[in-house]
Amino acid sequence: MDDKKIEGFISDERCKRCNKFLIHYDRYDAFFCAFCNIWTEGKCSDPSCQFCRNRPERPL
Template sequence: MKITEAYGKLTIDGFEFYGQMEENKFCPTCKANLGYYDDYDAYFCPSCNQWTETTCKDPDCKYCPNRPEQPLPSK
Protein backbone atom coordinates (compact mmCIF):
# COMPACT_ATOMS: atom_id res chain seq x y z
CA MET A 1 0.00 0.00 0.00
CA LYS A 2 1.43 3.34 -1.03
CA ILE A 3 0.38 6.34 1.09
CA THR A 4 1.46 9.92 0.40
CA GLU A 5 0.35 13.13 2.03
CA ALA A 6 0.75 16.64 0.63
CA TYR A 7 -1.10 19.95 0.78
CA GLY A 8 -3.95 18.62 2.95
CA LYS A 9 -4.59 15.63 0.70
CA LEU A 10 -3.96 11.94 1.18
CA THR A 11 -3.31 9.59 -1.70
CA ILE A 12 -3.67 5.89 -0.96
CA ASP A 13 -2.88 3.56 -3.83
CA GLY A 14 -3.80 6.30 -6.32
CA PHE A 15 -7.06 7.35 -4.61
CA GLU A 16 -6.83 11.02 -3.58
CA PHE A 17 -8.98 12.87 -1.03
CA TYR A 18 -8.75 15.55 1.64
CA GLY A 19 -7.41 14.18 4.90
CA GLN A 20 -4.30 13.20 6.78
CA MET A 21 -2.61 10.29 8.51
CA GLU A 22 -2.63 10.36 12.29
CA GLU A 23 0.67 9.57 14.05
CA ASN A 24 -0.85 8.82 17.46
CA LYS A 25 -4.09 7.02 16.54
CA PHE A 26 -4.05 3.33 15.76
CA CYS A 27 -6.43 0.71 14.41
CA PRO A 28 -7.86 -1.45 17.20
CA THR A 29 -7.69 -4.50 14.91
CA CYS A 30 -4.31 -4.33 13.11
CA LYS A 31 -2.57 -1.45 14.98
CA ALA A 32 -1.82 0.48 11.75
CA ASN A 33 -1.91 4.28 11.84
CA LEU A 34 -5.37 5.68 11.22
CA GLY A 35 -6.26 8.14 8.53
CA TYR A 36 -8.72 11.00 8.84
CA TYR A 37 -11.17 11.60 5.98
CA ASP A 38 -12.23 15.26 5.91
CA ASP A 39 -15.34 14.77 3.75
CA TYR A 40 -16.88 12.41 6.31
CA ASP A 41 -15.31 13.81 9.53
CA ALA A 42 -14.25 10.29 10.46
CA TYR A 43 -11.21 8.13 11.17
CA PHE A 44 -10.48 4.94 9.25
CA CYS A 45 -7.89 2.21 8.92
CA PRO A 46 -6.37 2.14 5.44
CA SER A 47 -5.03 -1.40 5.99
CA CYS A 48 -8.39 -2.87 7.03
CA ASN A 49 -10.37 -0.44 4.82
CA GLN A 50 -12.84 0.07 7.66
CA TRP A 51 -14.20 3.08 9.51
CA THR A 52 -13.26 3.11 13.20
CA GLU A 53 -16.41 4.95 14.28
CA THR A 54 -20.07 4.38 13.62
CA THR A 55 -22.28 6.92 11.89
CA CYS A 56 -24.35 9.23 14.06
CA LYS A 57 -28.13 9.26 14.30
CA ASP A 58 -28.52 13.01 13.71
CA PRO A 59 -30.88 13.46 10.72
CA ASP A 60 -29.31 16.86 9.99
CA CYS A 61 -25.70 15.60 9.98
CA LYS A 62 -23.85 16.70 6.85
CA TYR A 63 -21.28 13.88 7.05
CA CYS A 64 -22.80 10.53 7.97
CA PRO A 65 -25.72 10.10 5.53
CA ASN A 66 -23.38 10.11 2.51
CA ARG A 67 -20.54 8.08 4.01
CA PRO A 68 -19.75 4.97 1.95
CA GLU A 69 -19.61 1.51 3.54
CA GLN A 70 -15.80 1.51 3.17
CA PRO A 71 -13.48 4.52 3.12
CA LEU A 72 -11.38 3.39 0.14
CA PRO A 73 -12.55 2.01 -3.20
CA SER A 74 -12.33 -1.77 -3.50
CA LYS A 75 -9.55 -3.09 -5.66
Protein backbone atom coordinates in the same frame (compact mmCIF):
# COMPACT_ATOMS: atom_id res chain seq x y z
CA MET B 1 -4.42 0.63 -10.06
CA ASP B 2 -6.79 3.47 -9.24
CA ASP B 3 -5.17 6.39 -7.46
CA LYS B 4 -7.38 7.90 -4.80
CA LYS B 5 -6.79 11.27 -3.16
CA ILE B 6 -8.15 11.74 0.33
CA GLU B 7 -8.20 15.11 2.04
CA GLY B 8 -7.27 14.62 5.68
CA PHE B 9 -4.37 13.67 7.89
CA ILE B 10 -2.63 10.67 9.41
CA SER B 11 -3.39 10.35 13.10
CA ASP B 12 -1.15 9.30 15.98
CA GLU B 13 -3.85 6.76 16.89
CA ARG B 14 -3.59 3.19 15.65
CA CYS B 15 -6.09 0.63 14.43
CA LYS B 16 -7.10 -1.89 17.08
CA ARG B 17 -7.09 -4.68 14.47
CA CYS B 18 -3.80 -4.22 12.63
CA ASN B 19 -1.98 -1.52 14.63
CA LYS B 20 -1.45 0.74 11.57
CA PHE B 21 -1.97 4.49 11.87
CA LEU B 22 -5.52 5.76 11.35
CA ILE B 23 -6.42 8.38 8.77
CA HIS B 24 -8.90 11.21 9.30
CA TYR B 25 -11.06 11.62 6.20
CA ASP B 26 -12.07 15.31 6.14
CA ARG B 27 -14.98 14.78 3.74
CA TYR B 28 -16.76 12.53 6.25
CA ASP B 29 -15.16 13.93 9.44
CA ALA B 30 -14.28 10.40 10.53
CA PHE B 31 -11.27 8.17 11.15
CA PHE B 32 -10.60 4.96 9.23
CA CYS B 33 -7.97 2.29 8.74
CA ALA B 34 -6.77 2.07 5.13
CA PHE B 35 -5.30 -1.41 5.64
CA CYS B 36 -8.49 -2.92 7.10
CA ASN B 37 -10.76 -0.63 5.01
CA ILE B 38 -13.03 0.08 7.99
CA TRP B 39 -14.37 3.14 9.73
CA THR B 40 -13.27 3.23 13.35
CA GLU B 41 -16.36 5.11 14.49
CA GLY B 42 -20.05 4.88 13.74
CA LYS B 43 -22.24 7.46 12.10
CA CYS B 44 -23.97 10.01 14.27
CA SER B 45 -27.71 9.86 14.96
CA ASP B 46 -28.59 13.06 13.06
CA PRO B 47 -30.16 12.08 9.69
CA SER B 48 -29.36 15.52 8.25
CA CYS B 49 -25.66 15.44 9.19
CA GLN B 50 -23.64 16.60 6.20
CA PHE B 51 -20.81 14.20 7.04
CA CYS B 52 -22.64 11.00 7.93
CA ARG B 53 -25.61 10.90 5.58
CA ASN B 54 -23.50 10.23 2.46
CA ARG B 55 -20.68 8.26 4.08
CA PRO B 56 -20.12 4.95 2.28
CA GLU B 57 -20.09 1.62 4.11
CA ARG B 58 -16.34 1.26 3.43
CA PRO B 59 -13.89 4.17 3.23
CA LEU B 60 -11.97 2.91 0.17
